[in-house]
Amino acid sequence: MSDHAQVFERHRRRLQAxxxxxxxxLGEAEDAVQDTYLRWHGQEIGALRSPEAWLVTACTRLCIDRLRAAKVEREAYTGPWLPEPVVGPDAGFEVELAESLSMAFLLVLERLSPPERAAYLLRQAFDYDYPQIADIIGKSEAACRQLVSRAEKHLREGRPRFDADASAARDLARRFAAATESGDPAAFAGLLADDAILWSDGGGKAIAALNVIHGADRCARFFAGIARKRRDGHSRQLCRVNGQPGYIVYENGAVVSVFTFDIADGVIRGIFVVRNPDKLARLEALH
Structure with missing residues (x-):
């Protein structure tokens, strides 16, 4: 392995995260990391003060460009858009950053502009200081402080809270999964917050709710209606999805959806269902 490759591999996990x-x-993230490597391969390592700083800077700027390009696509997306799920203990990402990996948190980040998102993540999730962030983003320290401040203002109301009891959260996810099998809205009693919200992402390629569903009663009736129409051949597997309790649903052995939750105060506040087959393809390959 060349010196360039060895140095890059030491930092790959952080770049992917x-x-x-x-x-x-995940696909776009891998492309951004690969593009970072291609640019890195032409650098003179000995001339760099910090290889990590160079790599993080290159990757961040590529991601900002990709986010700007994706804005039009996401505005034209069919139904609610959700991130591609990451399934497993940490799926190659840093475990200590699990809170910033949750589906609920990533969805809230969609409110931010690309520079705000970059500055906020670098500061709050990856613990870079403002001089470092200024170098990475290519703005002044004062401008970066403003970016983080604006991001925090945008996120304050929508930022998810997390249940500290991991065992209770897993049990709640298990009970929710069982309730979805029953076809009875009453089975959800005590599981959902009164103001629970459901996001269902089919991307126009799989059956899903075309609008976000608000309220425990409406969410319960939605899943009860699905259960009454369900055909044989369904199974589910409890797992961690984006660092939170969740499960995969199979139909005749094929992955058809992934569920994860925003859980706080002993109830489910947010339900996230990814059904777009493009976002489940990696799970098919792993199954």
Whole structure:
């Protein structure tokens, strides 16, 4: 392995973790990391003060460009857009950053402009200081402080809270999965917050709710209606999805949806269902 490759591999996990949180797509994140490597391969390592700083800077700027290009696509997306799910203990990402990996958190980040998203993540998730962020983004320290401040203002109301009891959260996800099998809205009693919200992402390629559903009663009736129409051949597997409790649903052995939740105060506040087959293709390959 060449010196360039060895140095790059030492930092690959951090670049992947940053790129996924920036882009919400494993495929796009991998492309950004690969483009970073191609640019890195032409650098003179000995002339660099900090290889990590160079790599993080290159990757961040590529992600900002990709986010700007993706804005039009996401505005034209059919139904609610959700990030591509990451399934497993940490799926190659840094475990200590699990909170910033959650589906709920990534969805809230969509409110930010690309520079705000980059500055906020670099500061709050990856603990870079403002002089470093200024070098990475190519703005003054004062401008970066303003970016983070604006991001925090945008996120303050929407930022998810997390249940500290991981065992109770897993049990709640298990009970929710069982309730979805029953076809009875009453089975959801005590599981959902009164103001629970459901996002269902089919991308126009799989059956899903075309609008966000608000309220525990409407969410319960939505899943009860699906259960009554369900055909044989369904199974589910409890797992961690984006660092939070969730599960995969199979139909005759094929992955058809991934569920994860925003859980706080002993109830489910947010339900996230990814059904777009493009976002489930990696799970098919792993199954």
């Amino acid at each position: 940053l790129a996924y949180r920036m882009l919400g797509s």
